[in-house]
Amino acid sequence: MPAALSVMGLEKQYDGVQALQGVDLEVATGELVGLLGPNGAGKSTLVKIACGLVRPTKGAAAINGTPPTAARARRDLGYLAELFRFPGWYSADELLALHQRLAHSAGGPSERAELLDLVGLEDATDRKIDTMSKGMQQRLGLAQALIGAPSLLLLDEPTSALDPAGRRTVRNLLEELRKRGVAVLLNSHLLSEVELVCDRVAIISRGRLVAEGAPHDLTQSRGVEIETETGREVHPHATREDVPRLVTDLVNSGHSIYEVRVLRTTLEESYLEAVEGDQP
Amino acid sequence: MSVALTIAGYALQEAVRRRVFAVVLGLTALFIALYALGVWQVFRRLADIQPPVGIEPRPFAGATIFGLSMFATMFLGVVLGVFLTLGVVQGDAERGLLQPLLVRPVTRMELLLGRLAAAAAVCIVYVACVYTALMLVTGLIGDWWPDRIALPAVELAVGVIWVAAVSLLGSVYLSGTANGIAVFIVFGAGLVAGLLGSIGEALGSGTLKTASRVVSWVLPFEALYQDALHLITDQTAGFTGVILRLGPFGGAHDAGPLLGVWVAGYLVVVVVLALAGFARRDL
Numbered sequence: 059m060p061a062a063l064s065v066m067g068l069e070k071q072y073d074g075v076q077a078l079q080g081v082d083l084e085v086a087t088g089e090l091v092g093l094l095g096p097n098g099a100g101k102s103t104l105v106k107i108a109c110g111l112v113r114p115t116k117g118a119a120a121i122n123g124t125p126p127t128a129a130r131a132r133r134d135l136g137y138l139a140e141l142f143r144f145p146g147w148y149s150a151d152e153l154l155a156l157h158q159r160l161a162h163s164a165g166g167p168s169e170r171a172e173l174l175d176l177v178g179l180e181d182a183t184d185r186k187i188d189t190m191s192k193g194m195q196q197r198l199g200l201a202q203a204l205i206g207a208p209s210l211l212l213l214d215e216p217t218s219a220l221d222p223a224g225r226r227t228v229r230n231l232l233e234e235l236r237k238r239g240v241a242v243l244l245n246s247h248l249l250s251e252v253e254l255v256c257d258r259v260a261i262i263s264r265g266r267l268v269a270e271g272a273p274h275d276l277t278q279s280r281g282v283e284i285e286t287e288t289g290r291e292v293h294p295h296a297t298r299e300d301v302p303r304l305v306t307d308l309v310n311s312g313h314s315i316y317e318v319r320v321l322r323t324t325l326e327e328s329y330l331e332a333v334e335g336d337q338p
Numbered sequence: 339m340s341v342a343l344t345i346a347g348y349a350l351q352e353a354v355r356r357r358v359f360a361v362v363l364g365l366t367a368l369f370i371a372l373y374a375l376g377v378w379q380v381f382r383r384l385a386d387i388q389p390p391v392g393i394e395p396r397p398f399a400g401a402t403i404f405g406l407s408m409f410a411t412m413f414l415g416v417v418l419g420v421f422l423t424l425g426v427v428q429g430d431a432e433r434g435l436l437q438p439l440l441v442r443p444v445t446r447m448e449l450l451l452g453r454l455a456a457a458a459a460v461c462i463v464y465v466a467c468v469y470t471a472l473m474l475v476t477g478l479i480g481d482w483w484p485d486r487i488a489l490p491a492v493e494l495a496v497g498v499i500w501v502a503a504v505s506l507l508g509s510v511y512l513s514g515t516a517n518g519i520a521v522f523i524v525f526g527a528g529l530v531a532g533l534l535g536s537i538g539e540a541l542g543s544g545t546l547k548t549a550s551r552v553v554s555w556v557l558p559f560e561a562l563y564q565d566a567l568h569l570i571t572d573q574t575a576g577f578t579g580v581i582l583r584l585g586p587f588g589g590a591h592d593a594g595p596l597l598g599v600w601v602a603g604y605l606v607v608v609v610v611l612a613l614a615g616f617a618r619r620d621l
Binding site: 072106109110111112113129132133135137139141142143144145147148156157159160161162199202 | 341348352356434435437441
C-alpha cells in the first residue's frame with residue numbers, strides 16, 4: 059500500500075535560490091506528521107509541491123502513489139494554504155457548496171453542516187465571509203479542506219490566526235481525523251502544538267531534512283528532579299528507570315519526598331539544536 | 339467540461355455579487371440616454387444643414403453618429419472584458435484566491451477556459467444589447483438604419499473577446515494593475531493605428547495606410563471595427579458612401595473574408611499561449 063504522501067529527492071530552485079535540496083519524506087496512512095523549520099526553510103514550498111501548485115526542479119511527490127496533479131490525487135487531498143483568501147461575497151455554506159462541486163463530493167447539505175459543526179461554525183452557515191474574523195475564516199478554511207473526506211490533509215500554519223480556544227478545537231479535530239485514518243502533514247511554528255498532536259516530526263532547515271522522528275525520540279533525558287524537605291535536587295545522569303532506587307534511598311535515609319520529575323529536553327530545544335547545528 | 343462551467347458560474351457570480359453588472363448597467367443606461375439626446379439634436383437640426391453637393395444629410399449624419407457609438411460600444415465592452423479577466427491568474431494568486439480552487443480536481447485549462455467563457459458570455463450579451471439599443475435609438479429618432487445589422491455587432495463582440503483573451507494571457511505574467519495598463523495601451527495603439535489610416539487616406543500617403551493596415555491586423559479588434567464600420571454603410575452609394583468610409587476613429591475598410599479566419603486562428607494562439615504559460619507557473 060503506497061504512503062498517503064511521499065516525496066523523493068525533492069529539489070526546488072527559484073531564480074537562483076535553492077529552496078529545497080533533496081528532501082525525502084513519507085506520511086503513512088492515518089499518520090500525523092509535523093513539519094517544522096525556520097522561516098524560509100522550504101516548508102511551504104514542500105507543501106505546495108505536494109499539492110501540485112509548484113513544480114519541483116528535481117524529484118517527485120506522490121499522493122497515494124499518484125502524481126499530485128492527477129485528478130485522483132486531487133480527490134484524495136485537502137489543503138489549507140498559509141496565505142489564503144476566500145471570496146468575501148460568499149456565505150460559509152455557499153463556499154463549501156462550490157468546493158463540493160469542484161471536488162465532485164456528493165455529501166450535499168449534510169456534509170456542509172457536519173463540517174461547519176466540526177470547526178465550530180455551526181451558527182455561521184449563512185454569514186458572509188467578508189464579515190468573518192480571520193480566525194473564523196481559518197476555521198472555514200479547515201472545513202473547506204475536509205470537503206469530500208480526503209485521505210490526506212496538508213495544513214500550512216492552520217492555527218496562526220486562532221485564539222487558544224480555536225487552537226484546542228483544531229487539536230481535537232486533528233485527533234478526530236487520526237481516528238478516522240486521515241493522514242495529516244501539519245506545517246506549524248507552534249512547537250508545543252506539534253508536540254501534543256503529532257506522531258512524528260520532520261525538521262527542515264535550508265531546504266534539507268535535518269531531523270526526523272517521534273517527538274519523544276527527538277527529545278533527550280536531562281535527569282531526574284526530586285523535591286524533599288531540604289529542597290530540589292537534580293540527578294543529571296539518572297533516567298526514569300532509576301527513580302524507584304533514588305526514592306528508596308532517600309526514604310531510607312530519612313527524607314520526605316514531595317515531588318519527583320523525570321526531566322527531558324523540550325521539542326523546542328531539540329528543534330533549535332537541529333536548526334542551529336545546520337547553520338553554515 | 340462541467341468543472342469549466344462551474345468556474346464560469348463562479349466568475350459570473352463574482353461579477354454579480356461585486357455589483358459589477360449593476361454599475362455597468364446603470365452607467366450604460368446613462369450613456370444611451372445621452373446618445374439619444376445627441377441623436378435627437380442632430381436629426382432635429384438636419385433640415386437646417388446645407389450639406390456639400392453630393393452628400394445626403396440623413397445617411398451621413400446617421401452613419402457618422404452610429405459609427406461613433408459603435409466605437410463607444412466596443413470601448414465599453416473592452417473595459418468590461420478587461421476588468422473581468424485582468425486578475426484571473428497572477429492577481430488571484432497574489433490574493434490567495436486561486437490556490438484553494440486549483441488543489442481540487444480542476445485542471446488549469448478548465449479554470450482558464452471557464453473564466454474566459456464567462457467573460458466572453460458577458461461581453462457578447464453586453465455588446466449585443468448596447469449595439470441593439472443604440473441602433474434602435476438612431477433608427478427610431480433619426481429614421482436611419484445600418485445597411486447590415488447583425489454582422490457589425492458580431493464583429494464588435496469578437497473584437498472585445500479578443501481583447502479579453504489578451505488580458506487573460508497578460509494575467510498569467512503580470513499583476514492586475516500592470517496587466518490592465520498594458521492591455522489598455524495595446525487597445526490605444528490599435529485606435530491610433532486607425533486614426534493614422536484615416537490621415538493616410540486623406541493625404542494619400544501609402545506608408546501611413548500600409549502601417550495602419552498592418553497594425554490593424556496585428557491588433558485585429560481594430561480591423562474588426564473598421565470592417566464593422568464598412569458594413570453599416572456598404573450599400574450606401576456615391577460621394578456620401580466614399581466620405582462615410584473615411585469613418586470616425588479609423589476609416590471604414592472592407593477586410594475581406596480572411597479576417598474571420600485570421601481572428602479565429604489568432605484567438606486560438608492567444609489562448610494556447612495563456613494555457614502554456616499558466617501550466618508552467620508556480621503558485
